[in-house]
Amino acid sequence: MSDRIFGGIGLMLALLYVWRATIIPDSFMSDAVGPRAFPYGIATIMALASLWFLFKPDPEPEWPQMGRLAEIGLAAAVMIAYAQLLPEVGFVIATAFAAAYLTWRLGSTLLQSVIIGVATSLGIYVIFHLVLGLSLARGPLGI
Numbered sequence: 001m002s003d004r005i006f007g008g009i010g011l012m013l014a015l016l017y018v019w020r021a022t023i024i025p026d027s028f029m030s031d032a033v034g035p036r037a038f039p040y041g042i043a044t045i046m047a048l049a050s051l052w053f054l055f056k057p058d059p060e061p062e063w064p065q066m067g068r069l070a071e072i073g074l075a076a077a078v079m080i081a082y083a084q085l086l087p088e089v090g091f092v093i094a095t096a097f098a099a100a101y102l103t104w105r106l107g108s109t110l111l112q113s114v115i116i117g118v119a120t121s122l123g124i125y126v127i128f129h130l131v132l133g134l135s136l137a138r139g140p141l142g143i
Contacts, residue, residue, distance in 0.1 A: 002061060007053030013045035090139015096121035
């Protein structure tokens with residue numbers, strides 16, 4: 001039953017995504033594909049996956065115990081806090097803390113998590129900001 005609920009919600013989201021994509025205005029500098037192609041592609045994949053869940057559901061899943069559900073909720077809260085703190089503390093610091101916490105909860109030791117968090121944050125910063133020239137949120141350290 002839960003797969004069918006998930007599939008129905010996913011299908012509604014895919015339809016909402018298509019509707020929102022149809023109201024994207026055309027730019028004066030448009031390429032041959034246009035600005036709607038990517039959203040349409042994502043919506044198509046989401047709709048197909050949702051239809052799979054509707055017509056081929058798995059047997060009833062075994063839901064995690066309350067402690068595991070709390071961990072999942074806390075991980076979601078960390079991601080929400082990450083999005084909120086990103087403009088305040090900057091990309092590098094926020095990403096380092098979020099990645100460190102999430103890898104720690106996935107089973108790394110505390111030291112490994114700190115190393116992974118810092119390395120992930122700096123690695124993404126180097127690739128996206130320094131190599132590709134994309135703008136990332138600046139924090140109090142200027143990075």
